Amino acid sequence: MGCDGGTIPKRHELVKGPKKVEKVDKNAELAARWKYCALSTEKLRRPIVSCDLGRLYNKDAVIEYLLDKSADRPNSEVVTHLRGIKDVKELNLTDNPAWEGEMRNTKGDRYEDMNCAMFICPVVGLEMNGKHRFCFLQTCGCVFSDRALKEVKTDICHKCGDPFREEDIVVLNGTKEEVEKRRELMEEKRAKAKGTKKPKKCKVAETRSKLSDSKENPDSTGSVSAESNILTQDVDDGSQPAVPGHSGSSSSSKVVKPLAASGSKRSIQSMDEKSEIYKSLFTSHSSAKRTKDQTSNWVTHTPYHF
Structure with missing residues (x-):
């Protein structure tokens, strides 16, 4: 069995x-x-932010997405859980002194270390290249390796000194199980935040009820009106209320006039x-009024500039 030209095919x-x-x-x-933005797929550059799920983004890419969510983006599914800029935290990263930049091997005559990263752990010195677990604190945004947090156990940040909890x-770029746990915690926090906040309708109803209660039970205004009514009744009856410091029988006692409305x-x-x-002293007095002879005509002058 052969093909054209006498060749024999193999199995x-x-x-x-x-x-x-x-x-x-x-x-x-x-x-x-670890080196590219999860949303825009561009190289990570400062300022770098991260969400509650531990993904790395460029801050300008997140802002552009939040301003226009209707635009077509290749990785828009990754940031569907972001509602605002408060859902991300800016990271406080430590530069790697061995990092020479992206253009260090332009001629191609040097060895290029693919494991060299831009940032390192400030405590242990491990490079943030994906081979070691790295975490960040939601309180201050400082980034450390998991080994540093386990070896030096403390409730205070190693870099800035702010307190934190577990x-x-x-975890940055964690496994699927870790991402699912973080998602559940994020949903629980949001549900608690919604429960603590009162809706606007309830606040408006409370203010209206307070206003209605104040109208129904006016303490100060009610006492004043009651006193004025009592005084007017006494005057109409012909009785003269006594003034303190004078006797009731004396003829020099003054009559208290009713309060004006x-x-x-x-x-x-x-x-x-x-x-x-x-x-x-007031302008309503007859001396303050002027006659027509005393008043002068109103003269206006409009200059014309040519």
């Missing part, structure tokens, strides 16, 4: 077996997760108890 050329599963390069996968520790206004010029000198 692997005639019999096709199952396709081999393509394996992803581990170094490439780690570089994609719930504030978030709050809405009515009384002119000063009509008050008989006021003197003319006091009345002349």
